[in-house]
Amino acid sequence: MRHISIKSKLYVMTLIGALGLMGVLALAVWCLVTFRVNGPLYHRIMQDKDIVADVLPPPMYIIEAYLTLHEADETKSSLRIAELQAHVSKLEQDYRDRYRYWDSQFHDDPSLRSALLERSYAPADRFFKIAREEYFPARLRGDITAHDILRGKLRDAYEEHRARINETVELARARAELTESESANRINFWMRTLLVVSVAAALGLTILSWSLTRSVLRSTSVLIDRVEQLAQKDADLTARVSIDSRDEMQRLAEGINRIIEKIQLLVEQTQAGQEIMIHSEKMLSVGGLAAGMAHEINNPLAGMLQNAQVVLNRFQSDIDANLHAAEASGTTMQAIRSYTKQRGILEMLQDIRTSGERAADVVAKMLAFSRDGDNKRQLHSLAKLLDEAVELAHSDYDLKKGCDFERIEFVREYADDVPAIWCRGSEIQQVVLNLIRNAAYAFQLREPCVESPRITVRIRRQAQSAVIEVEDNGPGIPEEIRKRIFEPFFTTRNPQEGTGMGLFVSYFIIMENHGGTISVDSKPGAGTRFVVTLPIQPEH
Amino acid sequence: MAEDADILVVDDDPGVQASLCAFLEDEGFVVRSTGNAESALGLLAAHPIRVAIVDIRLGGMGGEELIARAHGVRPDTRFFIFTGSLDYVLPDALKKRGVDKAHVFYKPLRSLTVVADEIRRVLAGKEHENVQQ
Numbered sequence: 001m002r003h004i005s006i007k008s009k010l011y012v013m014t015l016i017g018a019l020g021l022m023g024v025l026a027l028a029v030w031c032l033v034t035f036r037v038n039g040p041l042y043h044r045i046m047q048d049k050d051i052v053a054d055v056l057p058p059p060m061y062i063i064e065a066y067l068t069l070h071e072a073d074e075t076k077s078s079l080r081i082a083e084l085q086a087h088v089s090k091l092e093q094d095y096r097d098r099y100r101y102w103d104s105q106f107h108d109d110p111s112l113r114s115a116l117l118e119r120s121y122a123p124a125d126r127f128f129k130i131a132r133e134e135y136f137p138a139r140l141r142g143d144i145t146a147h148d149i150l151r152g153k154l155r156d157a158y159e160e161h162r163a164r165i166n167e168t169v170e171l172a173r174a175r176a177e178l179t180e181s182e183s184a185n186r187i188n189f190w191m192r193t194l195l196v197v198s199v200a201a202a203l204g205l206t207i208l209s210w211s212l213t214r215s216v217l218r219s220t221s222v223l224i225d226r227v228e229q230l231a232q233k234d235a236d237l238t239a240r241v242s243i244d245s246r247d248e249m250q251r252l253a254e255g256i257n258r259i260i261e262k263i264q265l266l267v268e269q270t271q272a273g274q275e276i277m278i279h280s281e282k283m284l285s286v287g288g289l290a291a292g293m294a295h296e297i298n299n300p301l302a303g304m305l306q307n308a309q310v311v312l313n314r315f316q317s318d319i320d321a322n323l324h325a326a327e328a329s330g331t332t333m334q335a336i337r338s339y340t341k342q343r344g345i346l347e348m349l350q351d352i353r354t355s356g357e358r359a360a361d362v363v364a365k366m367l368a369f370s371r372d373g374d375n376k377r378q379l380h381s382l383a384k385l386l387d388e389a390v391e392l393a394h395s396d397y398d399l400k401k402g403c404d405f406e407r408i409e410f411v412r413e414y415a416d417d418v419p420a421i422w423c424r425g426s427e428i429q430q431v432v433l434n435l436i437r438n439a440a441y442a443f444q445l446r447e448p449c450v451e452s453p454r455i456t457v458r459i460r461r462q463a464q465s466a467v468i469e470v471e472d473n474g475p476g477i478p479e480e481i482r483k484r485i486f487e488p489f490f491t492t493r494n495p496q497e498g499t500g501m502g503l504f505v506s507y508f509i510i511m512e513n514h515g516g517t518i519s520v521d522s523k524p525g526a527g528t529r530f531v532v533t534l535p536i537q538p539e540h
Numbered sequence: 541m542a543e544d545a546d547i548l549v550v551d552d553d554p555g556v557q558a559s560l561c562a563f564l565e566d567e568g569f570v571v572r573s574t575g576n577a578e579s580a581l582g583l584l585a586a587h588p589i590r591v592a593i594v595d596i597r598l599g600g601m602g603g604e605e606l607i608a609r610a611h612g613v614r615p616d617t618r619f620f621i622f623t624g625s626l627d628y629v630l631p632d633a634l635k636k637r638g639v640d641k642a643h644v645f646y647k648p649l650r651s652l653t654v655v656a657d658e659i660r661r662v663l664a665g666k667e668h669e670n671v672q673q
Contacts, residue, residue: 294624294625294627295597295623295625297624298625299553299555300555301647301648302553302647302649303553303554303555303556303558305648306556306559306560306563306648306649307555307559307562309559309652310566313563313566314566319566353650357650360648363626364626
């Protein structure tokens with residue numbers, strides 16, 4: 001029952017309903033027509049009863065004729081005999097009328113017809129014929145044989161007729177009984193059939209519609225739940241509807257699943273799109289603002305650094321103006337220097353300069369990539385650029401400070417089918433070096449240090465792009481950091497170590513200067529992979 | 541150590557202007573200063589300025605126009621450029637007016653000593669040698 005399509009179930013239900021109803025109706029009509037008053041069955045039963053009622057009483061015409069003949073036998077008056085002869089002829093007429101009546105009644109039963117009309121009435125016929133043709137002529141002649149005819153032939157005919165009539169009545173009675181019981185049986189049979197058929201149809205319809213309703217309701221409630229959940233704000237787009245009814249509801253569920261998949265895809269694309277949009281807007285605005293901002297920051301920085309330098313100069317004891325000013329103030333440069341030394345003033349001034357210089361570095365790095373106009377694009381072998389970047393990483397002083405840089409194993413996986421790329425070599429190197437530095441830094445984050453730190457540098461071709469991958473087996477990047485990793489000034493290191501410009505600059509170099517892409521994949525605990533793609537065809 | 545040569549500082553940032561003046565004065569130069577190009581032209585006309593240190597972005601007339609005009613008034617004056625725009629590239633028009641690429645300084649300088657040194661070289665008439673080196 002479960003795996004039949006709803007369409008088939010509905011068809012079967014409709015068919016059963018229609019056929020059942022039509023059958024019940026047809027049966028009812030047939031019963032009504034067959035058993036109605038004056039119907040064929042009624043007619044047959046009534047006919048038999050007529051025969052019984054009409055034929056059963058001793059036929060008066062022949063009894064009376066017989067008695068009349070006896071009266072004639074004893075009468076002497078020939079006038080009276082003539083009267084009696086007329087009476088018998090009238091009785092014969094009665095008999096003929098009755099014969100004609102029954103002759104007209106029998107259409108359907110030859111056996112009854114022959115029993116009544118041929119066997120029963122033949123002796124009566126003979127009786128009246130003998131009375132008419134033999135008895136009365138002899139009696140009127142006064143012939144003695146008349147008496148013998150009455151006692152012989154007429155008596156035989158009379159007796160025979162009565163006996164045959166009785167037989168016919170028995171036959172009719174039996175037939176009437178048979179017909180009645182047959183009819184009762186037929187009525188009973190058809191009534192029972194009608195009942196069984198209608199009960200079966202009703203039962204079938206009920207079971208079918210119950211199963212259909214139940215399965216449809218079960219499926220719809222699942223679907224409605226899912227659709228309502230989808231309409232909510234925090235809809236779970238990964239869940240799928242599961243209906244295993246192998247009917248239209250399952251197809252509906254599969255359709256809804258496909259729609260959910262499409263929505264999920266759209267949402268993901270939109271989210272990715274938004275992420276990229278937000279990203280590039282941020283990049284562009286920061287990139288565009290950087291130059292203007294740099295100017296505005298550099299001026300106050302210059303004021304700060306220059307003043308600090310001048311102040312430091314004015315604590316020097318080898319400048320005439322300082323000596324004069326000290327003397328005019330009633331003190332000496334030695335005293336002033338001693339004071340500044342005790343109060344740590346020169347160190348503080350030096351700290352101001354250091355801080356200012358760091359700020360100046362940040363600004364300079366921020367602009368470094370956009371000022372690099374002299375670096376022309378050339379055809380570069382990525383393998384060569386990457387090898388050099390790895391070399392540079394080894395000689396990088398900052399990295400050597402880190403824990404066990406020498407332990408890091410470098411794996412190079414360079415595919416053969418990557419052609420030389422039009423790019424600014426130093427920029428690409430800067431990006432790769434930066435990625436290696438970040439990976440090396442990541443190894444230090446994990447306590448204890450990663451067992452066998454490994455950085456894999458990969459070059460491969462993907463359609464019309466060259467792909468550079470820098471992969472480490474470090475601690476990975478948590479999702480909330482990964483999202484912001486390309487933002488300017490975003491760093492997880494302390495301010496002395498990182499400016500938060502490295503990946504921002506890399507992003508700019510790859511996206512803006514080379515028309516490529518840079519993305520990051522990370523599994524916390526398993527490692528991080530940066531993927532840089534560069535178009536093989538140079539842009540013009 | 542005192543030098544009678546006049547130095548002019550043109551910078552609209554008071555902190556930068558004052559500290560640069562103070563530094564150069566400590567180095568022994570006679571220093572005049574102003575925050576705008578218009579009054580700088582007046583000072584240039586009134587005093588025998590040997591070296592002018594000019595900011596590029598100024599309120600009103602810009603540093604480049606100031607140099608172009610001042611060069612017409614005093615062809616002997618040497619112009620240094622001191623700018624906060626790290627992407628500033630010296631235009632050919634200014635090179636023709638005697639501005640040396642080595643005399644473009646980007647703010648902030650870690651030490652102003654390089655400026656003082658360059659002024660001394662210019663005053664000693666040796667700057668070309670240095671540039672050629």
